[in-house]
Amino acid sequence: MPFSHFLRRRRSALLAAGALALSACSPIKLLDRLTPSDTYQAETGIAYGSAPRQQLDVYRPLPATSPPEGRRPLIVFFYGGTWTTGERASFRFVGEALAARGAVVVIPDYRLAPGVTYPVFVQDSALALKWGLDHAARLGADPQQVYVMGHSSGGYNAAMLALDARWLGAVGASPKQLAGWIGLAGPYDFLPMGDPDAQRAFDWPNTPRSSQPIAHVSAASPRALLMAASKDTLVDPVRNTGQMAQKLRADGVAVQTESFDNLSHVTLIGALATPIRWIGGPVLPPILDFVGLPSDLSDKVAR
Template sequence: MTLRPFAAAFTAVAALSACAPVQVLNGLVPTDTYRFQGGIAYGNAPHQRLDVYQPLAIVSPVRGARPLVVFFFGGTWSSGDRASYRFVGEALAARGAAVVVPDYGLSPAFTYPAFVRDSALAVKWALDNADRLGADPKQVYVMGHSSGGYNAAMVALDARWLGEVGASPQQLAGWIGLAGPYDFLPIGDPQAQRAFRWPDTPRDSQPLAHVSAASPPALLMAASTDTLVDPDRNTRRMADALRAAGVPVEVRTFDNLSHVTLIAAFGKPLRWLGGPVLPPVMDFLGLGAVPSHR
């Protein structure tokens, strides 16, 4: 690595560690490795918009149609936006997956279960439009980081939300949780308290309560020393519950990553940080043998 890219990457890590917006990575990732459609409505509300990242024609899966991933960003259900996660859309699209990144209602204007309902509606849009995006409707996955991992888990595990929009978790090929909170009552974080109207938070708001033999296969990833979302209470316990129900689950933990850099390492400038985060995801999507466009 030359000095200039290393310095830029180091600066990005420092900024992310200081809780600067994750869009610091977007100026450092390629712009010519995917096709982009932005600001597509998936519902009638102003915030119900999504961006689509499609692979270039030269990137194609080994067999059949490509998978489609719906990615939900994190931010304690109170911050973040779809535009900040171009580095995630690019990383997956450059390797053969179609990617949908939706916005969803944020606290304090929106509280549970509004953001879960938005997430389900965005997934319904993806299921309905997969074929038009060159993806296989039977290979739709949900994926999220931190509070976005919660959204993904709830859509995948609690059939109420997709059921409300005329779909079902049975239509999902799997779900990917990155440092997601899956069992966090009682709530101590003030932002999360507002998002879930603590202490009036229903027990069935917790993803762990909805694991069953019908749950989709899962890939769970976490930083082993995560100080924001306890990987033992959340990732390990979710994996144990899925296994006990007979659901296929793979777990990857990373000793050299943190809660923030687990997702930041999807960006090209930071993939050297401390663990191959992309290969397990691409293997789970069935694209492990597909070369990147770059």
């Protein structure tokens, strides 16, 4: 690569990183412009239900990528947005980061408030995860290596599917089918709630205690990887990630935690993006290690 081209890419990545650090929403879309498009195969706009937002995208490794087909983990990822905003296309950088290193990745949309309230977005998430479980083998993944993952309110969705058997049970599946769950800055214990968007999404104050993921931890819960920014000002990392890890361990569930001092609530997920992965702590390697993929990124550089 010519040095001048490298400098242009580096400058663009710096600008994207700066913009991402300044806002909690729209700069996520800027990452799409810099995310490689030749490191994976994609199938987009697949319906997992009849509602317009019940669609998902699939990111698959290229044929020569290790591990071989049939032995790849499948990760169903739910994005955040306080259950009121978000679209799957904005998180192509998550699909690329994981698919380029050997995972099959499913990124669904789900219905949002104020159009719906709890538990509809959890029910949509369960239906999307059931789709992933049913199609794992066809997509070249190992059906015994299916994981659910989410960031922020998407981390809540992931936690509810992994911990509260009602939701997968309603669609003919079970948390026992999961090899683990991954939460990035997820809210797991947030009653009473003060955020207006969250209040609308959960019909506050008529919100049942059973809506809290931490209430469903048991010895049967899948193993977990919990990650958070230590200075997160949107989702308290001590009350949520810290207490969830403590409760899981108390019930004998294997849990790994990762805390990052130099990342925010937003850059925690942004740091997965190939172009700006260097902005913060090593968020991607623990995820790869957790799902059984090589976590050495020394030979994978931003383009």
